[in-house]
Amino acid sequence: MLFVIGVAGPSAAGKSSVVERIVSAIGSHQCALLCLDSFYHGLPPGCDPLEYDFDSPNAFDFESCAAAIKELALGKSVSLQSYDYVTHQRCGPEITLPSGTEVLILEGILTFYHEKVRELLHLKVFVDEDADVCLCRRIQRDVVQRGRSVESVLAQYEKTVKPALDNFINPQKRLADIIIQRGVENVIAIDLLVKHIAVKLEQRGLNRLYTNLHEMPLTGQVRALHTCFRRCDASRDQFIFYVDRMIRLLVEEALNMLPFQTKRVTTPTGEVYQGFSFSNRIAAISVSPGGEAMEHGVREVIREVRIGKVAVVASADGNRMIEFHRYPPGVARRKLLILLPVLDTGATLNTVLTDLARIGCMQSNMIVLSLIASPEAIAAVCGNGWTNVRLVVSAVDRGVNEQGLVVPGIGWFAERYFGTERFELSEC
Structure with missing residues (x-):
């Protein structure tokens, strides 16, 4: 690079x-x-x-x-x-x-x-x-x-x-x-x-070029989980199990970027321990349809999290537009985790970020969580004025093919996770 x-x-x-x-x-x-x-x-x-x-x-x-x-x-x-x-x-x-x-x-x-x-x-x-x-x-x-x-x-x-x-x-x-x-x-x-x-x-890969990109260390566990859920012959149950594990690790990685507050607690021995507590103003925004798959992992790690939703569709001219959104109260004052499992071209994420900025959300308060991203999407987001939005991914793949799928990728994520018709196992 x-x-x-x-x-x-x-x-x-x-x-x-x-x-x-x-x-x-x-x-x-x-x-x-x-x-x-x-x-x-x-x-x-x-x-x-x-x-x-x-x-x-x-x-x-x-x-x-x-x-x-x-x-x-x-x-x-x-x-x-x-x-x-x-x-x-x-x-x-x-x-x-x-x-x-x-x-x-x-x-x-x-x-x-x-x-x-x-x-x-x-x-x-x-x-x-x-x-x-x-x-x-x-x-x-x-x-x-x-x-x-x-x-x-x-x-x-x-x-x-x-x-x-x-x-x-x-x-x-x-x-x-x-x-x-x-x-x-x-x-x-x-x-x-x-x-x-x-x-x-x-630094390896695109981390060298974009300071707001954080690619998780490629540990043995991360590599093994990707191997399991990327397989075209993985059953739906297997896919969900390994994806959920990876999502939880991704959320844990993002938590290290959020602010903590000092807190004193008393232990069972009667001694005082000086520690930290999470900020209580954290919200997650799941980008439909795939983002819902990440909500469970966020709730397992952050119990008090408020979750909103946004749906993005392609217009007749190919541009992205917001079809529906329901943001948590006071969203502009919260630290936001934006949940989008796969970043292909980056157009959907750009649309969501633009809408959040429109209602007063600061770039420095936004962290995007994705399992897999393409270099095209990273360049489109990190090099398109969103330099203070942090992007946390578990892997950066080679690119995007003619069908709009990240390669080598994982196929159509939402269809595989929710069991809808577009993903047909026999085609593998």
Whole structure:
């Protein structure tokens, strides 16, 4: 799973030096570097380099940059020509980004500017430095490395670099996850950044990309339960038994994310024990038809839970809409467990979350519980503005097939659990 880090900031702010520190700390064998400069359109024929605005967004081919990142994310290698700063064309040595790369670092002055590139970044770092320091470094770099005169560097700075800094580059700060002041001199900030990346690399699958996704540890028990209820020849009784066990484990996992209150109790020995009690403002919302199957597991773990229901149907144009809902009293003030056994495309969950947000429920109060989820659903939810809604799943499967079923999956969950006609055992 490719983890993409974007590094933006003013010219000569120290972006490349910060990137070198990151690569040195986490290991070059895990990283691939891609410079946004490699996607310059190139100087138009007959155009004077001193008159051309190299700092404008129009100077970059962002579409090709996004395409290259997507190819790497698919596990393919990417080859492209580097940019020659003397001829101002893409005619430099060929750059090859190997397949199987774990971390890609994209560095440039406008890395966050274009939406198609920005949406592919999982971590956005802005490297900042005093404008006078940047100018001094730029003069030294362009004169020594790029064969420029001091006068031409200063003229370009006044005409295009400074306006671009104010209009395009610095406004990217509001899009950054981390801002590193003083560039490579900020050792503490770089060290914290490296540690964060190291933690991400230790995580498996989509947990690396989405901080609000929690996939249960794949213990022997979890793997065995999935094996039992995924079997196409499992009887209905067997299916219900093993699914119920897995649901209970899923609820227990979610409880660790809910707030506790301190509580003192007296034990039979007459001593006082200082412990915790569950919050008494917990509610569950079961999404019909499959969500009802999870209600029993929730009640077994949380006796005082209030349970509401919501039904989502597809309209004639294929969009999802709420057909029916009955939410518990004061739902907007409660911690919510949203019960949806299988996440296929994520459209149903998006509809439910939108309706709950409409009546005042906060994202931070919502936890979605699902046995199985597809990567498409996770991306549709976690990457669709629901970044504070926590998603707890026991497994992330490969994808969704033409019938809309998660694969390898468990088939039509509600039909198997409730014994309706769509699931026919003989077809296995």
